[in-house]
Amino acid sequence: xxxxxxxxxxPADRSAPSAPPAPPAPPVPPAAAxxxxxxxxxxxxxxxxxEPMAEPQAPHTSPAPAASEPAASEPxxxxxxxxxTPPAAAASTPAPAAAGAxxPPAPPVxxxxxxxxxxxxxxxxxxGGLVAAVLVAALVAGGVxxxxxxxxxSERDSGTTTSxxxxxxxxxxxxxxxxxxxxxxxxxxxxxxxxxxxxxxxVEGEGGTGTGFVYDKExxxxxxxxxxxxxxxxxxxxxxxxxxxxxxxxxxxGRAEGYDVAVLKLKNAPSNLAPLPxxxxxxxxxxxxxxxxGAPFGLSNTVxxxxxxxxxxxxxxxxxxxxxxxxxxxxxxxxxxxxxxxxGPLLDxxxxxxxxxxxxxxAGSGFGQSQAGSIGLxxxxxxxxxxxxxxxxxxxxxxVYPVIGATVNMQDKGEGATIAEQGSGGxxxxxPDGPAAKAGLKPGDVITGFDDRQIDSGPTLISxxxxxxxxxxxxxxxxxxxxxxxVTLTLGERTGDN
Numbered sequence: 001x002x003x004x005x006x007x008x009x010x011p012a013d014r015s016a017p018s019a020p021p022a023p024p025a026p027p028v029p030p031a032a033a034x035x036x037x038x039x040x041x042x043x044x045x046x047x048x049x050x051e052p053m054a055e056p057q058a059p060h061t062s063p064a065p066a067a068s069e070p071a072a073s074e075p076x077x078x079x080x081x082x083x084x085t086p087p088a089a090a091a092s093t094p095a096p097a098a099a100g101a102x103x104p105p106a107p108p109v110x111x112x113x114x115x116x117x118x119x120x121x122x123x124x125x126x127x128g129g130l131v132a133a134v135l136v137a138a139l140v141a142g143g144v145x146x147x148x149x150x151x152x153x154s155e156r157d158s159g160t161t162t163s164x165x166x167x168x169x170x171x172x173x174x175x176x177x178x179x180x181x182x183x184x185x186x187x188x189x190x191x192x193x194x195x196x197x198x199x200x201x202x203v204e205g206e207g208g209t210g211t212g213f214v215y216d217k218e219x220x221x222x223x224x225x226x227x228x229x230x231x232x233x234x235x236x237x238x239x240x241x242x243x244x245x246x247x248x249x250x251x252x253x254g255r256a257e258g259y260d261v262a263v264l265k266l267k268n269a270p271s272n273l274a275p276l277p278x279x280x281x282x283x284x285x286x287x288x289x290x291x292x293x294g295a296p297f298g299l300s301n302t303v304x305x306x307x308x309x310x311x312x313x314x315x316x317x318x319x320x321x322x323x324x325x326x327x328x329x330x331x332x333x334x335x336x337x338x339x340x341x342x343x344g345p346l347l348d349x350x351x352x353x354x355x356x357x358x359x360x361x362x363a364g365s366g367f368g369q370s371q372a373g374s375i376g377l378x379x380x381x382x383x384x385x386x387x388x389x390x391x392x393x394x395x396x397x398x399x400v401y402p403v404i405g406a407t408v409n410m411q412d413k414g415e416g417a418t419i420a421e422q423g424s425g426g427x428x429x430x431x432p433d434g435p436a437a438k439a440g441l442k443p444g445d446v447i448t449g450f451d452d453r454q455i456d457s458g459p460t461l462i463s464x465x466x467x468x469x470x471x472x473x474x475x476x477x478x479x480x481x482x483x484x485x486x487v488t489l490t491l492g493e494r495t496g497d498n
Contacts, residue, residue, distance in 0.1 A: 180349065180350070182291060182303070182305055185291055185347060185349070185350070185351040186291065186293070186303045188351055189276060189291075189293060189345070189347060189351055190243045190293065190301055190303075191242065191243055191244065191274060192213055192214040192273075192274050192275065192276045193211065193212070193213050193214075193242075193243065193276075193293045193294070193301070193344060193345060194211070194212050194213065194214070194221060194240035194241060194242055195209060195210075195211060195240070195241045195295040195298075195300040195301075196209065196210045196211060196212050196221075196223055196227055196228065196238065196239070196240055196250075196264075196343065197209060197238070197239045197240075197241070198210065198227060198228050198230055198231040198236065198237075198238055199231060199236045199237050199238075200230045200231055200234035200235075200236040201231075201234045201235030201236040201237075206230075207230055207231060207236060208227065208230060209295055209298045209340050210223055210224060210226075210227030210228070210294075210295070210340060210341075210342045210343045210344075211223065211227070211293070211294035211295050211340065211341055211342065211343045211344030211345075211357070212227070212240060212264065212343045212344070213276050213293075213343075213344065213345045213353065214273050214274065214275045214276060215263070215275055215276075215390060216273075216275050217273050217275060218265070218269070219265050219266040219269030219273060220253065220263055220264070220265055220390075220394060221240055221250060221263070221264040221265070221266065222261070222262075222263055222343070222356065222386065222390050223261075223262050223263075223264065223342075223343030223344075223356075224260050224261065224262060224342045224343040224356065224358050225255045225256060225257055225259070225260045225261060225262040225326070226260060226317075226326075226342065227262065227342050227343045228252060228255065228262050228264065229255070229257075229262075231252075232252045232255060232262075237249070238250040238251065238252070238264060240264065240266060241300065243300070243301050246270075248266045248267060248268060248269065248270075249266075249267045249268075250264040250265060250266050250267060251264065251265055251267065252264055253265050253393055253394060253397060254392075254393030254394070254396070254397040254398060254399070255393070255399075255497075256389050256392075256393065256399030256497065257324050257326060257399075257497045258325075258326055258327065258399065258401055258466065258497060259326060259328070259381070259385070259386070259389045259399060259466065260317065260326035260328065260358055260381065261356070261381065261386050261389040261390060261393070261399075262343075262393070263390050263393040263394055276345055276347075276351075276352075276353050277351065277352045277353065278352060278353050278383055278387060279347075279348050279350070279352030279353055279354040279383060280354075280383075280384065281331065281354045281355060281382035281383045281384045281385075282382075282384055284308055284311065284331060284348070284354050284382075285308065286307075286308050286309065286310060286311060287307055287308060288307060288308045288348060288349070289305065289306075289307055289348065289349040290305065290306050290307055290308055290333045290335045290346055290347065290348065290354075291303060291304070291305050291335065291346070291347040291348075291349075291351075292304045292305075292306070292333070292335040292336070292337055292341060292344060292345075292346050292347075292357055292378070293344050293345055293347070294337070294338075294340060294341030294342070294343075294344030294357060295340040295341065295344070296336070296337070296338035296339065296340045296341050296374075297338055297339060297340050298340055299340070302341075304335045304336040304337070305335055306333050306334040306335030306336070306376075306378075307333065307334060307335075308331060308332070308333055309332040309333055309334050309376075309377075310331075310332040311331060311332070312329045312330075312453065313329070313330045313331070313332045313379060314327070314328075314329060314330075314457075314459055314460040314463045314464075315327070315328050315329075315330045315358075315359055315379045315463070316459040316463075317358065317359045326358075327459055327462045327463040327466060328358065328359075328379070328381050328382075328385070328463055328466075329382070329385075329463040329464060329466075329467050330355075330358070330359070330379035330380055330381065330382070331346065331354065331355045331379070331380045331381075331382055332377065332378070332379055333346060333355075333378045333379075333380060334376040334377070334378070335378060336374040336376075336378070337357050337360050337374055337378035338360065338373050338374050339360075341357045341378075342357060342358060342359075343356060343357070343358075344356070344357045345357070346380040353383050354380075354382070354383050355380030355381055355382055355383055355386070356380055356381040356383065356386050357378060357379075357380050358379055358380060358381050359378070359379045360374055360375075360377060360378050360379065361375065361377035361378075361379075362374075362375060363375055382467070385466070385467055388469065398495055398496050399495075399496065399497065400470060400493055400494070400495050401466060401470075401493065401494045401495075402465055402466065402468050402469055402470045402472065402491040402492070402493060403434075403435070403465070403470075403491065403492045403493065403494050404434070404435050404436045404441075404465060404476075404489060404491065404492070405430065405431040405434020405435045405436045405437060405492050406419050406429060406430045406431070406434070406436035406437075406441060407419065407420045407422075407423040407424065407427075407429045407430075408420060408447070408458040408461060408462075409458055410457075410458035410459060411458070412457065412458070413456060413457040414456055414457070415446060415448075415456070416446040416447055416448040416455050416456065416457075416478075416479070417446070417447040417455050417457060417458045417460070417461040418444070418445070418446045418447075418458075419436070419441060419442065419443050419444060419445045419446075419447070420443060421443045421444065422443075429443045430442060430443060434492060435489040435490055435491060435492045436489065438489065439476065439487040439488065439489035440487060441476070441478065441487065441489075442480070444480070445478045445479070445480050446478055446479045446480075447461055447476055447477070447478045448477050448478060448479060448484070449475070449476065449477030449478075449486075450464045450465070450474060450475075450476060450477075451464075451474050451475050465491065468491055469491070470491050470492060470493030471490060471491060471493075472490070472491050473488060473489070473490050473491075474488070474489060474490075474491060475487075475488050476488070476489060
């Protein structure tokens with residue numbers, strides 16, 4: 001079965017690092033030795049190795065002299081160290097003298113992905129400078145004729161050259177971004193997004209990193225249940241760090257394993273909290289722009305963009321045991337989502353929350369705990385559902401689930417959701433006096449439709465049921481002995497996860 005998209009694992013007492021600044025470009029020497037080749041991504045199934053989003057591109061250089069051969073590309077496996085500061089360059093790699101000590105180290109003389117740099121080109125001949133100058137003069141005043149020729153000849157004789165540059169009309173200090181741009185939306189939303197550190201109460205103190213966002217001014221933070229489960233179940237600790245670096249201890253208000261939603265509350269919450277506005281996930285359309293904010297692999301305050309790729313995508317995520325699985329009728333997005341993004345907001349173009357990033361599909365690993373990176377298949381809990389769950393948790397501390405009162409087979413797929421012959425622990429598959437029993441459903445019936453949604457499996461049926469509320473009236477289409485039939489029933493309720 002599918003598994004859960006856990007936060008990136010971290011060792012004891014280590015916090016998420018900031019992305020190291022790019023090193024300054026070194027001066028180009030007359031000649032350089034071949035550099036190292038780019039690190040290649042490890043296969044997801046081989047272990048917790050991160051797959052880079054893209055391989056570095058070779059910079060454009062002048063062709064090398066015929067006697068010089070490009071450096072041979074040799075695969076190098078990059079060890080996955082989530083949340084750790086990247087190690088310094090290998091001692092065997094020569095590096096030019098640096099202006100100062102510390103991270104990051106000076107880059108190698110030649111880029112690791114390029115052929116050796118050719119010798120520095122000779123200074124341009126004076127005639128080249130004259131041609132450029134004449135062209136500029138001709139563009140400005142094309143009718144001066146012989147005057148230009150005389151001026152060019154004088155420049156050549158005097159041995160001087162000129163260069164013309166154009167400056168931007170706006171300096172960085174005065175530059176303003178229009179409302180609605182990704183930069184403007186991100187700048188407004190980032191102060192309301194937190195990086196969550198969850199540490200279990202064990203001797204090792206292990207935990208994970210996830211994301212959450214400010215839900216209200218009272219200090220409630222909404223995130224995924226799987227982000228905080230290890231700390232909540234193991235007597236551990238939780239902290240939330242804002243984009244300005246300020247960190248606050250937090251406690252669990254309530255958790256919903258089935259919905260994969262949890263609510264935390266900050267201890268000694270600041271008075272200037274700015275909750276993120278909540279959108280309407282029912283009005284989202286395929287193709288709408290999306291913005292995801294989170295801490296992929298511990299890199300806090302990371303912003304990625306994409307679109308809504310699909311809606312109502314049935315997704316089951318969990319630990320594979322069946323007892324702690326969660327089900328969602330998800331929003332699918334191609335915005336890059338990775339372990340550590342879990343619990344973070346998926347925003348629309350206006351900056352409103354339309355979903356909670358929860359799971360990814362990784363190549364060859366299903367929906368789950370794999371530390372493989374994004375392949376453009378991310379899934380978010382629709383915010384309309386998440387809001388209902390969050391309000392329940394804030395009010396009572398326990399989730400409430402709508403039910404039909406029947407146990408369905410969760411393994412079969414393609415023909416519908418079959419009502420089992422027997423429930424768990426030997427209980428009846430159709431609860432006496434439950435909604436399904438009152439509607440006339442029996443063991444062996446195959447449910448093929450739920451309202452206007454086609455049902456192909458048990459997880460799809462559960463995902464659809466959980467988008468509703470107890471007391472809602474729904475239409476169920478089913479087959480019995482090969483004959484289709486339709487009934488209407490009123491959803492019941494179940495309180496808690498057990």
